[in-house]
Amino acid sequence: MELSTFPNPHAFASMLMVLFALVMYASERIRYETTSLLVLTGLALGFHVFPYQKDGQSLQPYEFFLGFGNRGLVAVCALMVLGYGIERTGALEGVGRGLAHLWKRSRLFAVLLTMILTLALSSFINDTPVVIMMIPIMIGLATAAMYSAVYDIVANSLPVELVLEKG
Structure with missing residues (x-):
């Protein structure tokens, strides 16, 4: 070639x-x-x-x-709008605050709990909406714990992706 x-x-x-x-x-x-x-x-x-x-x-x-007009693109865009709405309304703010409090005590346990939460959610709904819901939680978690959001999302994306593949 x-x-x-x-x-x-x-x-x-x-x-x-x-x-x-x-x-x-x-x-x-x-x-x-x-x-x-x-x-x-x-x-x-x-x-x-x-x-x-x-x-x-x-x-x-x-x-x-x-x-x-592709259905997949329209679905992903709709999920992005949904994720932004969840973030703006603070619908998952309580979950994020709880995880942030836990994160300050034990990062390992917080990551484990995040993976379990992701696994439980992906058992009932598609993986893409789960990721869309988890991104604001992880950003809020990183912000509350005073870490770089990009670092935490990248560092935790592999375990979350592995959980989603198994879920």
């Missing part, structure tokens, strides 16, 4: 758009929605002006938007 040394211009332009999006999201100078709209518009216009062709077939700009 021959690997090309440099991506084709369309792939390179797409990677530049991803880099642009990451920089804009990280800088937070422009709202996330505006950045996302700029990226989508830029990709659609770019592929309209410079169409991608392979085997005589041309990728039309409107085809970028066909993927947004």
Whole structure:
């Protein structure tokens, strides 16, 4: 198999758009929605002006938007909205506070309890909503325990993922 040394211009332009999006999201100078709209518009216009062709077939700009009707994507987006709603309303705040109190006493026991809670939840509902519910809990737990949320989520994602696979 021959690997090309440099991506084709369309792939390179797409990677530049991803880099642009990451920089804009990280800088937070422009709202996330505006950045996302700029990226989508830029990709659609770019592929309209410079169409991608392979085997005589041309990728039309409107085809970028066909993927947004995918049931899986719609379900994940709905779950993200649900997770944000749970976080904003504080529906699981009590669970997070209890785990944070436990975390300060015994991190190992708190992680074990989190895994058991995740296992119990994933026995009855799909894994994706469980992860969506556990992310705000883990962020709240990390914040209350004065740890980096990213560190705790990454450090605990492997055990939680192993529990979800077994659940």
